[in-house]
Amino acid sequence: MTPTIRDVAKRLKLSITTVSRALDGYDDVAEETRERVIRVAREMGYVPRGAARQLRRRRSEAIGYILPTIQPRFSDPFFSEFIAGLGDEAASNNFDLLVSTAPPGEAAEQLLYERWTHSRRVDGMALSRMRRNDWRVEFLSGKKLPFVTMGRSLNSSSHPYIEVDARSGFAALVGHLVERGHRRIAFIGAPPDLMLQSVRLEGYRDGLAAAGIPFDAKLVVEGNLTRQGGYEAARRLLATPDPPSAIIGINDLTAIGAMRAAHEKGLAIGRDLAVAGYDGIEDAEHSRPPLTTLNQPVYEIARRLVKMLLALIANESLAEPQILLQPELIIRESTSP
Amino acid sequence: MTPTIRDVAKRLKLSITTVSRALDGYDDVAEETRERVIRVAREMGYVPRGAARQLRRRRSEAIGYILPTIQPRFSDPFFSEFIAGLGDEAASNNFDLLVSTAPPGEAAEQLLYERWTHSRRVDGMALSRMRRNDWRVEFLSGKKLPFVTMGRSLNSSSHPYIEVDARSGFAALVGHLVERGHRRIAFIGAPPDLMLQSVRLEGYRDGLAAAGIPFDAKLVVEGNLTRQGGYEAARRLLATPDPPSAIIGINDLTAIGAMRAAHEKGLAIGRDLAVAGYDGIEDAEHSRPPLTTLNQPVYEIARRLVKMLLALIANESLAEPQILLQPELIIRESTSP
């Protein structure tokens, strides 16, 4: 059906070697023949068969990303933005992006990583939502498969990553709330095995310490990074005898859920209760009231991660293998009516 | 580095044929040898090289999906849910999911489709957000590449698809608003080349007709399926001398943007102005006020689409190639305070 390089060669009365080399831009083919080859190849609609090329070249020209699907109905705008970034940058370098899904930390996840690396279906991987002690780091290092991560983990060694300085960000956020007169500031976090939980909780504690406010464990509760989780956690917080006057969500979704709980309680958000989040997703801008948040440029980060990964795959050395970005504090009405 | 089938065969003192057939479950290998083969293969961490298998089998065991990225900062929960569905179902059938991004309707998009089909990198494709006259349908039909679509287009022929009956849904939604006493109901739509715009606008008109309300073109404005687009469109609508008492957004994001515009105008949503959307994304449940919407089970649809696509690839005939689902009207406070 679709023509092979052999068909093109036959039609041109050339060897397949020459056709291949002409198309690949080698300089040992006469300029005139190259033009003929390119013209005829295009005419015939020839595109190299991916599998054959991959087999011979011994690389797949594809990168992989595994989506951490916690729940079936998986709806987190962070990831659609992240994937768009990965996809755009990969596509503009003629790389494919392989996406799969697996609940984090389970056997299925490990199986997937094993299959992709052993079958050489991808030349490298991008990881996100790192765990504190992330087996993936050692696994991929051991397999010598290039990888980059968004955020580091405790066992991160020398692999390239982009980290957003959430710790400073959360400290600044607490500072902002303190400035607004808050003393009882709650924190709705995530499962403790996630690196982002450690980091952001640290930042929260830094902020309290800087303001001379003693840490109160009762003001820290666990969510699950979803709106529903934030909603439920905030309900628990607000039902206590001595409820907080401000709530920080570990991400925007959590904060949005918390706002809903507060509203149901009859609290005026911004006045009776301040709420803030982290991520800077579009929802945060259009929520009611608009949500104070720490913005991180997810799309840009994804693109840069792919750039780094491709350099790694091409065995180039990176000018800046570990990047630290500052999140941008965006103050909106949810803390500042 | 990673062992090939040859290494496994050598270690077992068997031919590679036998190893291959043992692992693939052919019945012309003795049960005892099969067990030995499987055990040793696992011990050695053997996984078939994807490219080699694809080349010989002449199929890639992968399906493709191209994300319609309109803007760089692409954050639509519809798509993260859709991809999660595609990914889960593909993964559980040992298929890979290739994802790329392209602005719809541009040359880059067509190039991508051509590359994927000619290079045989995917065995089939899933399409969404169909256009009225969608060149992709004829293109893929012509290439004889199996594909399924979420929603049909005007030039849809006999390919399998799953369509949610948005037309009836929007009519029912108008009915609900009329019941609540609304007569001036606005519609914030999408670009006119999108099939969903045609269908949903028809449903809106059906609903008006059923209620005996004359169609007023001034109440129909164009958005772009984003929060921001809904926000801007609603501002225009609410600035007119004779503003609507209800606004239907073509999707939930549009409606959420509209709610923000209304709130800024000082309108009490639900009382002064009713707002409703379509999609049933999680945001709609946690917005303020919670949004009346038509729910469609995107995750399930994505999974079913992949099931259909895999059957198509395997040359099986589909019991039900064209499926029509009814969306579920979820009435919340944004229309019913």
Place this chain on the structure above:
DNA sequence: TAATTTTTCCAAAACGTTTTGGAAACAAGA
């Protein structure tokens, strides 16, 4: 003219599987 270099091409060998078409070994039936 002869020798050398440069240009332009190509045959054949990979890459690592799966599949085809047997062949050997053994068992069963006549």
Place this chain on the structure above:
DNA sequence: TCTTGTTTCCAAAACGTTTTGGAAAAATTA
């Protein structure tokens, strides 16, 4: 014993590229 099946294995031929290691032809230099 001879024939006919079964069972179990395997050599070799694909699949469609890229790459290696020249070789012929043409151009240049001596």
